[in-house]
Amino acid sequence: MQVPVDDYLAEVLAACRQDAGELNSSIPELARADPDQLAVAVCVGGGRVYAAGDAGARFSIQSLSKPFVYALALRDHGVGFVESKVDVEPSGDPFNEISVEEESGRPRNPMINIGALTVHALVGEERLDAAQRFERVRAGLSAFAGRRLEVDEAVFTSELDHAHRNLALAHLVRSREIFTLDPHEVVEGYSRQCSLVVDTRDLAVMGMTLASAGRNPLTGEQVVSEQICRQVLSVMTTCGMYNAAGDWMTDVGIPAKSGVSGGVLGALPGQAGIGAFSPRLDAHGNSTRAVAVCERLSADLGLHLMSPPADGDTVSAAGVVDADGGEQYRAVVQGALHFTSAERMLAELSTVVPGSTPVTLDVSRVATMNDVGRRMLGEAVRRLTADGHRVDLVDPHGLTAEVDTGDATQTRVLGSN
Ligand SMILES: NC(=O)CC[C@H](N)C(=O)O
Numbered sequence: 001m002q003v004p005v006d007d008y009l010a011e012v013l014a015a016c017r018q019d020a021g022e023l024n025s026s027i028p029e030l031a032r033a034d035p036d037q038l039a040v041a042v043c044v045g046g047g048r049v050y051a052a053g054d055a056g057a058r059f060s061i062q063s064l065s066k067p068f069v070y071a072l073a074l075r076d077h078g079v080g081f082v083e084s085k086v087d088v089e090p091s092g093d094p095f096n097e098i099s100v101e102e103e104s105g106r107p108r109n110p111m112i113n114i115g116a117l118t119v120h121a122l123v124g125e126e127r128l129d130a131a132q133r134f135e136r137v138r139a140g141l142s143a144f145a146g147r148r149l150e151v152d153e154a155v156f157t158s159e160l161d162h163a164h165r166n167l168a169l170a171h172l173v174r175s176r177e178i179f180t181l182d183p184h185e186v187v188e189g190y191s192r193q194c195s196l197v198v199d200t201r202d203l204a205v206m207g208m209t210l211a212s213a214g215r216n217p218l219t220g221e222q223v224v225s226e227q228i229c230r231q232v233l234s235v236m237t238t239c240g241m242y243n244a245a246g247d248w249m250t251d252v253g254i255p256a257k258s259g260v261s262g263g264v265l266g267a268l269p270g271q272a273g274i275g276a277f278s279p280r281l282d283a284h285g286n287s288t289r290a291v292a293v294c295e296r297l298s299a300d301l302g303l304h305l306m307s308p309p310a311d312g313d314t315v316s317a318a319g320v321v322d323a324d325g326g327e328q329y330r331a332v333v334q335g336a337l338h339f340t341s342a343e344r345m346l347a348e349l350s351t352v353v354p355g356s357t358p359v360t361l362d363v364s365r366v367a368t369m370n371d372v373g374r375r376m377l378g379e380a381v382r383r384l385t386a387d388g389h390r391v392d393l394v395d396p397h398g399l400t401a402e403v404d405t406g407d408a409t410q411t412r413v414l415g416s417n
Pocket residue numbers: 026062063064095096113159166191194258259260261285
C-alpha cells in the first residue's frame with residue numbers, strides 16, 4: 001500500500017495556487033526567484049517526510065534561521081542570560097522595526113531583525129571571530145537540518161549591499177552595550193546566516209527537530225535540550241509571524257516562522273514539522289501561498305494547538321474476574337499515561353473495594369508514560385497495597401521499571417498473559 005499523504009499534499013497545493021502578493025524587494029537577488037514555485041513538506045515521527053510540488057527547489061533560509069540561532073544562543077548561554085539581552089514579548093511591529101524595551105534597550109524578541117541580530121552576536125564565546133561565529137551557526141543549523149547547509153553567495157552579497165537598515169539596528173543595540181562586538185561583523189555574520197540554502201524538506205525536518213524536544217528525526221542527534229525547544233516554540237507562537245502573529249495563531253494555531261524568501265516553517269510539538277514555500281509575499285512579509293497551505297493543513301488535519309487532542313479511554317475491561325482459582329480485580333490500562341489519562345485510571349481504581357482481592361493492572365497496552373504518569377501509577381500501587389491488595393503489574397515491555405512503588409513489596413511484575 002502506498003501512504004496517501006503525498007497525494008493529499010498535492011491536492012492542498014492545487015487548492016492554494018492563487019497568485020496574490022509580491023516578490024521581496026529589499027534583497028534584490030530574491031526578486032529573481034520564480035514566483036510560481038510552490039512546495040510543501042511534512043515530517044513526522046520516525047523521520048518520514050512527505051512532500052509535494054517544488055520540494056527540491058532551493059532558497060535562502062532568511063528569517064527562518066531566527067528560531068534556530070536563538071536555540072543555539074540558549075544552548076551556549078542559558079535562558080536567563082539570553083533573556084537579559086533579548087526579551088520575549090511580541091512587538092506587534094513589522095520585522096525590521098526598531099522594537100526595543102525603552103528602559104534597557106533590549107530588543108523585544110528574537111524573531112524580528114533587531115533581536116535576531118543580537119542573538120547572532122550571542123552565539124559562542126565572545127572571543128570568537130566573525131568567521132568562527134558563523135561556522136558555529138552553520139554547524140548548528142546543519143544539525144537541525146540533518147545535512148550540511150551551504151551559503152548562497154549571490155544572496156549574501158546582495159543582502160550585505162543593502163543592509164543599511166540592519167546596520168542601523170545593530171548599531172542601536174551596540175550603543176546600549178547589549179553586545180560589544182563590531183556591528184558590521186554582526187550584520188555580515190547575520191546576513192550569511194540568512195543566506196544559508198535550504199529546501200522545503202529541510203524546513204520540515206528542522207521543524208520536527210524542534211517539535212521532537214530537540215532530537216533530529218533523521219540523524220537521531222540531540223541538537224538542543226527539550227527545555228530550549230519549549231522556549232523557542234513559545235516565542236515562535238507569540239512572535240514568529242511578526243505583526244500577523246495573532247491572526248496566525250487563531251487561524252492556524254501552529255508555532256511557526258516566516259521569512260522573506262517565501263518560506264514558512266511550522267513545528268507542532270510531538271506531532272509534525274511543516275515546511276511550505278512560495279516566493280510571493282503579503283504586506284507583513286509572509287508568503288501568501290505558504291500561509292494558505294498552512295491554514296489548509298491545520299484545518300484539514302486538525303493541527304490547531306488549541307484543539308483538544310483525540311484521547312481514548314485509559315482503562316478498558318476493568319472489573320472482578322475469576323482467575324487462578326479465585327476472584328481478582330483486573331484492569332487493562334492503555335494509551336499514553338500523562339496527568340489527565342492517569343487521573344482517569346486512578347478514578348477507575350478508586351472503585352476497587354478495599355480488601356484482600358488481588359489486583360492485576362495490565363499495562364502491556366500503555367504506549368508511553370511521562371514522569372507524572374509514572375508517579376501516579378506508583379501511587380496507585382502503593383494505595384491499593386495499603387488497602388490490603390496484592391498488586392500484579394503485567395508489563396512485558398518493562399515500561400514500569402522506573403515506577404516507584406515505595407513499600408509495596410509484594411508487587412509482582414509479570415510478562416504478558
Ligand atoms: N523577514 C526576513 O526574512 C528578513 C530577513 C532578511 N535577511 C533581513 O534581515 O531583512
